[in-house]
Amino acid sequence: METGEKSGRKYDFKKVEEKWQARWERDGLFRAADNPDHNNKFYMLVMFAYPSGDIHMGHFRNYIIGDAVARRQMMLGKDVLHPFGWDAFGLPAERAAIQRGIHPNDWTVKNIEVSRKTLQKVGISFDWSREVSSCFPDYYKWTQWMFIELFKKGLAYRQRGYVNWCPEDKTVLANEQVKEGRCERCGTLVEKKDQIQWYFKITAYADRLIDDLDKLPGWPENVKTMQREWIGRSRGLEIDFTVEATGEKIAVFTTRPDTVYGVTFMAIAPEAEILRRLKMTPDSAAKVAEYKQMALRRSDIERSAATGDKDGVFTGQYAINPYSGERVQLWVADYVLAGYGTGVVMGVPGHDTRDWAFARKYDIPIKIVIHPNAKTTLDAETMSDAFVEYGPMVNSGPFNGKAGEAAIEAVSDYAEQKGVGRRKVNYKLKDWSISRQRYWGCPIPIIHCEKCGPQAVPEGQLPVLLPRVENYTPKGRSPLADVPEFMAAVCPKCGGKAERDPDTMDTFVCSSWYYLRYCDAQNDRAPFDPKKANAWLPIDLYVGGITHATGHLIYFRFFNKFLGDIGWLDCDEPSERLFNHGMVCDTSGEVMSKSKGNVVSPIDVMGRHGVDIARLAMYFTAPSEKEVLWSADGITGVEKFVLNRLVPLVQSYRRTKPDLKRYFKPGELSEDERAIYIKLNQTIRRVGESMDRLQYNTAISALMELLRDYEPAKIKSDALNDQIVLKAIQLAAPMTPHVAEELWESAGFSQSVFKSGWPEFDPDAVQGDQIEIAVQINGKLRDTIKVAVDASQVDVEAAAMASGKVSAHLAGKQVIKKIYVPGKLLSIVVKG
RNA sequence: GCGAGAGUGGCGGAAUUGGCAGACGCGCUGGACUUAGGAUCCAGUUCCGAAAGGAGUGGGGGUUCGAGUCCCCCCCCUCGCACCA
Numbered sequence: 001m002e003t004g005e006k007s008g009r010k011y012d013f014k015k016v017e018e019k020w021q022a023r024w025e026r027d028g029l030f031r032a033a034d035n036p037d038h039n040n041k042f043y044m045l046v047m048f049a050y051p052s053g054d055i056h057m058g059h060f061r062n063y064i065i066g067d068a069v070a071r072r073q074m075m076l077g078k079d080v081l082h083p084f085g086w087d088a089f090g091l092p093a094e095r096a097a098i099q100r101g102i103h104p105n106d107w108t109v110k111n112i113e114v115s116r117k118t119l120q121k122v123g124i125s126f127d128w129s130r131e132v133s134s135c136f137p138d139y140y141k142w143t144q145w146m147f148i149e150l151f152k153k154g155l156a157y158r159q160r161g162y163v164n165w166c167p168e169d170k171t172v173l174a175n176e177q178v179k180e181g182r183c184e185r186c187g188t189l190v191e192k193k194d195q196i197q198w199y200f201k202i203t204a205y206a207d208r209l210i211d212d213l214d215k216l217p218g219w220p221e222n223v224k225t226m227q228r229e230w231i232g233r234s235r236g237l238e239i240d241f242t243v244e245a246t247g248e249k250i251a252v253f254t255t256r257p258d259t260v261y262g263v264t265f266m267a268i269a270p271e272a273e274i275l276r277r278l279k280m281t282p283d284s285a286a287k288v289a290e291y292k293q294m295a296l297r298r299s300d301i302e303r304s305a306a307t308g309d310k311d312g313v314f315t316g317q318y319a320i321n322p323y324s325g326e327r328v329q330l331w332v333a334d335y336v337l338a339g340y341g342t343g344v345v346m347g348v349p350g351h352d353t354r355d356w357a358f359a360r361k362y363d364i365p366i367k368i369v370i371h372p373n374a375k376t377t378l379d380a381e382t383m384s385d386a387f388v389e390y391g392p393m394v395n396s397g398p399f400n401g402k403a404g405e406a407a408i409e410a411v412s413d414y415a416e417q418k419g420v421g422r423r424k425v426n427y428k429l430k431d432w433s434i435s436r437q438r439y440w441g442c443p444i445p446i447i448h449c450e451k452c453g454p455q456a457v458p459e460g461q462l463p464v465l466l467p468r469v470e471n472y473t474p475k476g477r478s479p480l481a482d483v484p485e486f487m488a489a490v491c492p493k494c495g496g497k498a499e500r501d502p503d504t505m506d507t508f509v510c511s512s513w514y515y516l517r518y519c520d521a522q523n524d525r526a527p528f529d530p531k532k533a534n535a536w537l538p539i540d541l542y543v544g545g546i547t548h549a550t551g552h553l554i555y556f557r558f559f560n561k562f563l564g565d566i567g568w569l570d571c572d573e574p575s576e577r578l579f580n581h582g583m584v585c586d587t588s589g590e591v592m593s594k595s596k597g598n599v600v601s602p603i604d605v606m607g608r609h610g611v612d613i614a615r616l617a618m619y620f621t622a623p624s625e626k627e628v629l630w631s632a633d634g635i636t637g638v639e640k641f642v643l644n645r646l647v648p649l650v651q652s653y654r655r656t657k658p659d660l661k662r663y664f665k666p667g668e669l670s671e672d673e674r675a676i677y678i679k680l681n682q683t684i685r686r687v688g689e690s691m692d693r694l695q696y697n698t699a700i701s702a703l704m705e706l707l708r709d710y711e712p713a714k715i716k717s718d719a720l721n722d723q724i725v726l727k728a729i730q731l732a733a734p735m736t737p738h739v740a741e742e743l744w745e746s747a748g749f750s751q752s753v754f755k756s757g758w759p760e761f762d763p764d765a766v767q768g769d770q771i772e773i774a775v776q777i778n779g780k781l782r783d784t785i786k787v788a789v790d791a792s793q794v795d796v797e798a799a800a801m802a803s804g805k806v807s808a809h810l811a812g813k814q815v816i817k818k819i820y821v822p823g824k825l826l827s828i829v830v831k832g
Numbered sequence: 833g834c835g836a837g838a839g840u841g842g843c844g845g846a847a848u849u850g851g852c853a854g855a856c857g858c859g860c861u862g863g864a865c866u867u868a869g870g871a872u873c874c875a876g877u878u879c880c881g882a883a884a885g886g887a888g889u890g891g892g893g894g895u896u897c898g899a900g901u902c903c904c905c906c907c908c909c910u911c912g913c914a915c916c917a
Contacts, residue, residue, distance in 0.1 A: 180914085222836055226912060229835070234916075254917060267917090310915080340916045347917090354915055428916055549912080620857070621844060627910090634844075637857040644872080689848080698846065701856035708856095774852040779898050781852055819897055824851050829897050 011647045013610025013738070020741045021123055029752055030070075030125045036079035036535050043536045044070040045515055045575070047544035047552075048085040048132075050092055051111040055118050057584040057592060057618075057630055058545070060602035064615045065581055065624050065694060066543045067124045068734040072691055073540075074125070075733065075758040081536050082125055083518035085132035086112050089140075090507035091169055091185055094440040098473060104440040105468065108135055118603065123611055123737055130521040134442070134510035139517065141463035142527035143510050144445035146559070148456040149566060151446070155201040156434075158454060162271050162296075162338065163433055165193035170474035171437045172197060174506060175430055176551035192271075192296055198444060198503065199431040202558050206231050206427045208572075209557060218577030223549045230550040232428025237412045238342065239421040241266060241319040244327065245279050250319060253341030253426055256351065257415070258407035261396035262369035263321050264359065265329040265347040267312060270295040271338035275315075278330070284316035288332050295334040310335045310358045322420035323411075324397065333358060341426050349386060350378075356386035369395050432555065434506040439472035439479040441504025449491035449498040458492050464500065478502035511552055512559040515539060515574060530568050539575040546580040553578070579694060582627040589629060600630055612736035613639050619696035619735055638700070642739060645707040646732060649725055650743045652712040657748065658722040663762040666769065672714040678768055679709050680724050684761040687731045696735060703731055727759040767823075774825035775800045777809045793820045800826055 024030060033041075046066040049059060070082035088108050097104040112133060119126065132139050150156040164173040168188035172195065177184045202209075210231050213224045236255035243250060252266065268275060270292040280288060291313040312333030319330055328347075335354060336345045349359030349366040359366055366380040370391045377394075378387055390404040402410050415421030435444065443464045445457040457464055467486045472479045480486050481502035491498040513527065519536045520528040560574040585591050586598040605614040616638040622628050664677055683706040690699035706728060715721040726747060733740035733753045744753035772784045773796055783805040787796055797818065800806050806828075813830035820826050 222912080225836060229913060232913095232916065236917085252917080256917080335915050335917095337916065345917050352917070354917075357915095426916075428913095546911080623845080626845090629844080631844090631858095633858060636859095640872095641857090693848090697844090698856080701846075704856055772852075776851085776898065779896090784852060817897060819851095821851055821898095825898085827851080827897050 011610075011643060011739070013612070016742045017121070017123060017611055017738045020738045021120060023741075024123075024125070024752075027752070029754060030080075030082060030127045031129060032081040032083070032127045033079045034532065036081070038535050040078055041536060041540075042070070042073040042078040042080045043539045043541075044073065044080060044082045045518075045539045045542045046084065047542075047548070048087045048134075048511065048514055049115070050090065051086045051088055051108055051115050051133075052092065052096070053111040053114050054601065054603075055115055055122075056599050057602055060122065060614075061584055061618050061624075061628065062543060062545070062581055063119065063122065063124045064618060065579075065696075066541075067737075068619070068691065068696060069541055069543075069694070070125050071734040071737060071754055072758065074754045075730065075756065077757065080125075081130075081518065082127060083130040083132075083521075084119070084124070084126040084128070085130075085514055085518070086115075086134065087507060087511050087514075088112065088133045088135035089441045089504075089510055091171075091438065091440070093135075094438060094472065095169075097440075103468070103470070104472065105135070108133075108440075121611070122602070122606070122615075125737075130518050132514055132517050132521055134507070134514065135440070137463045137465060138524065139514075140442040140466075140510065142517065143442045143505065143513070144457070144462050144464060145459065145527055146509070146513060147445055147505065148459070148462075150200055150562065151456050153562075153566070155204060155562065156198060157201065158196060158198050160194065160196045162192045163195050163197055165191045165195070167191055169438075170476045172433055172435060174433050174508070174551075176508075176554075197433050198435045198446075198501075198505075199433050200509075200558075202432045202554070203427055203429055205558050205561055206233065206429050207425075208561055209429075209554060212557075212561075212573055215573060216576075216578075219575075220578060220580060223546070223553065223578060223580065226549045227554055230429060230554065233425060234427075235423070235425050237408075237415055237421050238424040239346065239415060240322060241328070241346070242322070243278065243330070244318040244320055246277065248274070248277060250274055250344055251342045251421075252344045252346045253424060254346055256348070256408070257411035257421075258390070258393055258396075258399075258402070258404075259348040259351045259369055260321070260323050260346070260411060261393070261399070262348040262350045262367045263324075263326070263328055263346045264349060264365045264367055265331055265355075266319055267331045267333040267336045267345045267347050267355075267358065268315075269336040269338035269343040270332055270334050272336075272343040274344065275332065278315055278317050280315050280317060284314070287313050288315055291332055291334075298334070310354065310361060312358065312362070314362070322418070323414075329364060331358075331362075339430055340428065350380060350383075351386050351388055353386045353388060367395065369393060432506075432508075432558075434509055435503040436506055437476065437478045437502075438474060438504055439466075439469065441507060442466070442510055443480065444501040444503050444505055446501040447489045447491055447498045448501060449494060449496060451496060452491055452493040452498075454501070455492045455498070461492075466504075478504065480504070508552055508555050512555045513563075515556070516563070516569075528568075530570075533568075534570045537569065538571045538573060539577075541577045541579060542575040543579045543581060545583070549580075579624070581624050582622065584628050584630050587629055587631045592630070605632070605635070609635055609639055610738075612739045613642050616642065616700060616736060620700045621697070623697055624694040641700075641704055641707070642736065645704070646728075646736070646739060647743070649707065649728060650746045652721065653725045653747050654718040654722050655748060656718045656722045658719045658726070660723060660726060660757070660759065662719065662723070663764070664717075664720060668717075669720065670716065672711075673717055673720055674769065676710060676715065676724065677720060677762075678765050679706055680727060681761040681765040684727065684731065684759045685766055688758075688761075691734065699731075700735065703728065729753060730756060730759050771823055773800075773823075775803065775806050776825060776827040777806065778829060779827070782806050782809050789823070793822075793826075796820060796826055800828075 044066055046062055070080050074080045093108050094104050097107040164178050166173050166183040166188055168186045178190050183190055210228055210233055234255055236253055237257040238251045238253050240249040240251050312331045315330045317330040318327045347355040349355040350368045351370055368378045368380055371377055371394050372391045392401050392403040393399045393407050412423055443466050445464045447455045467483055469483055487499050489498045489500045516528045516533050519533040556574055561572055563569045564572050592599045617635045620638050621634045683702045686702040687699045729740050729743045740753050769789050770786050771789050773787055775783045783803045785799045787799050815830050817829040
């Protein structure tokens with residue numbers, strides 16, 4: 001049946017698609033305004049893509065969701081910005097290039113061409129004149145500018161420390177790129193490596209990044225929750241213990257100051273600095289050194305997998321508890337994280353599960369300092385686990401009897417008064433490590449001078465161009481370090497000989513500001529003109545996958561806030577509304593991926609059925625936020641709808657060019673006409689509401705109902721008939737743009753359907769004149785009755801009593817109560 | 833372990849606020865038109881039952897005239913965080 005039959009049909013999709021895509025291009029229909037009306041604009045953003053050379057069903061779904069929104073907003077008369085671009089730096093491009101022996105630049109440029117052509121064939125309403133590619137100097141010049149602005153404010157800094165290292169990709173990874181202890185990209189176990197790195201001080205924004213989530217009602221709760229937990233704010237007390245032998249202070253962070261009298265040991269992370277300064281006996285020092293080596297070799301996943309099993313080694317040293325004056329043992333244990341708090345923990349085995357396990361294993365004393373309540377006392381001998389709830393303090397000197405919040409306050413006040421501690425807020429969020437020891441990325445615009453230290457490259461010298469090198473295979477240090485012409489530089493401060501920074505930036509830096517560049521993509525004097533950006537911002541709707549919840553979506557909020565702080569932006573949040581679409585999987589529920597070989601290309605489906613039918617099939621399968629198991633079965637229904645209902649629609653158009661704003665009064669129409677008129681207006685409302693929620697499946701089903709019920713033979717009024725035809729085309733247009741344009745033109749319009757306005761429903765015609773009322777007796781449905789829309793309760797009751805089914809169930813019973821819900825149902829309660 | 837979300841016919845999924853459960857579509861069954869049907873059209877299709885009627889939204893309890901929707905307990909699935917002191 002394939003092509004022979006299809007091309008014989010009245011709808012030749014190939015011709016129609018080419019025609020309209022060419023015309024949209026010619027007329028610049030999707031060209032966004034340079035100075036939009038800020039109160040009547042719509043910034044529709046989809047996440048830009050890695051140019052991998054082919055777009056798959058997941059991309060297709062993402063972009064058609066955004067496309068329908070953009071097109072509908074255009075019909076609503078908004079100034080629309082709907083741009084697209086390429087996240088073109090980064091490991092995937094580089095790795096693919098290495099495999100194929102092509103230079104990453106050539107590979108990327110070629111893929112961008114291919115991918116753009118494909119997207120243009122899908123007919124997505126992108127404004128291609130604003131296309132950006134993060135790997136081109138005209139873009140990354142400004143990525144470097146961003147780095148320097150951060151650097152100038154002390155928010156980009158260099159530090160040595162243990163970092164996540166992927167031995168496969170031979171580069172450092174941000175915490176956000178480590179999933180379950182493995183490299184997000186290649187799945188290799190991540191190691192710890194001591195290295196000097198650039199960081200962005202995102203922690204300086206931690207509070208605002210958490211607090212401002214409350215200003216985002218248009219963001220899904222789950223994303224906000226994930227961000228809150230990722231940032232992980234916790235309030236507590238930092239207490240100074242004193243090392244007995246040296247007098248040095250060791251600070252520990254605790255959220256449970258009320259258990260401070262229960263400390264029986266302290267545990268220090270193997271990576272912690274303080275270890276070097278402990279005056280251990282040679283014997284202890286050797287044991288500690290050995291333990292430290294072992295711990296560093298373990299991956300994070302090994303260290304955290306065995307939640308119950310904790311090990312460590314005693315340093316032979318003691319510290320003094322500033323509250324009780326007690327001597328406590330100093331241990332090294334790798335269940336203590338170096339990167340959180342001070343890297344040292346006060347061990348309270350009686351009231352912390354982890355400390356309990358550790359103390360039990362090494363026979364460290366357990367002290368009870370909290371009781372569940374005044375009557376219940378605990379005995380460490382008989383307990384099976386720590387008691388971690390709040391309760392009155394005991395064995396705690398002057399604090400005995402204080403409980404919960406009050407106890408924490410009292411202990412904290414004491415610390416601050418006596419100078420042995422201070423209230424402190426800690427975050428799980430760490431500063432963002434952005435150096436990458438790879439070739440295909442944005443060079444870090446820093447010159448290292450032996451005399452002056454790291455210096456920003458002067459703005460006039462930007463961009464620091466990524467040199468074209470042939471040897472970019474990863475070897476553990478940046479390939480750029482081996483390019484003398486690149487490395488040689490002059491210190492901008494003293495003019496002496498200096499060296500460039502050989503690392504490139506994490507690609508998440510590039511993607512943190514692309515939405516701003518779209519507002520002014522051609523600007524060669526600034527990253528963007530604040531006037532233009534502020535006219536378009538904030539993004540009205542941002543559509544993308546959930547995968548970026550704790551990475552990109554935090555970073556880009558951080559950038560937006562920073563740029564606001566230095567006076568470049570007015571809004572403190574980049575995006576008003578966020579929408580996460582569901583993934584596209586194959587029929588057995590597996591996520592489509594190249595390595596699994598189960599990728600279905602939208603190109604095939606489009607080639608066989610046309611873009612609009614492919615789009616409709618995707619929309620109709622499931623609401624946009626849900627996962628879709630893609631199967632060709634879904635095409636049948638929507639194809640019938642398009643070919644048998646939508647396309648033929650224009651044949652019943654009577655060419656009256658009706659006033660689309662006209663509302664018909666009940667008296668003007670016959671019964672049949674009135675019925676379809678009501679259906680039309682209900683459909684307009686339902687389609688609009690569905691589209692607001694991005695639920696295209698129900699929008700389509702509403703349209704299907706309308707066209708099912710539409711029988712032109714029963715409609716005498718040409719004006720009504722033509723209104724139905726035209727409005728149906730308009731309603732379908734955001735989802736099936738090519739078909740709609742073609743039909744709109746066939747109906748005699750010379751201007752695009754997307755300039756024709758969006759139908760408004762007649763508020764007097766969304767409810768039928770006759771309505772069905774459900775009649776329940778004791779909560780069970782017994783009959784439905786038809787009454788006039790304005791029927792009173794008395795009328796409804798009378799009609800109900802007239803029903804044989806109802807009276808049969810009332811016979812011999814006593815009516816106790818009647819509840820009438822106007823327009824919906826009558827509930828009768830009887831007894832006997 | 834902690835946190836979030838979900839569980840509805842054979843299947844994908846409907847059902848803004850408690851108010852006729854299963855819209856729309858797929859599939860299936862029957863029929864029409866046909867040399868033919870993997871085309872098209874019409875009808876039927878939650879389950880039990882010939883019907884009347886009964887049961888029914890993961891399971892159990894509750895609130896209510898009325899619960900897919902609200903509350904409590906449990907089961908299962910998906911996602912996120914996983915020693916954060």
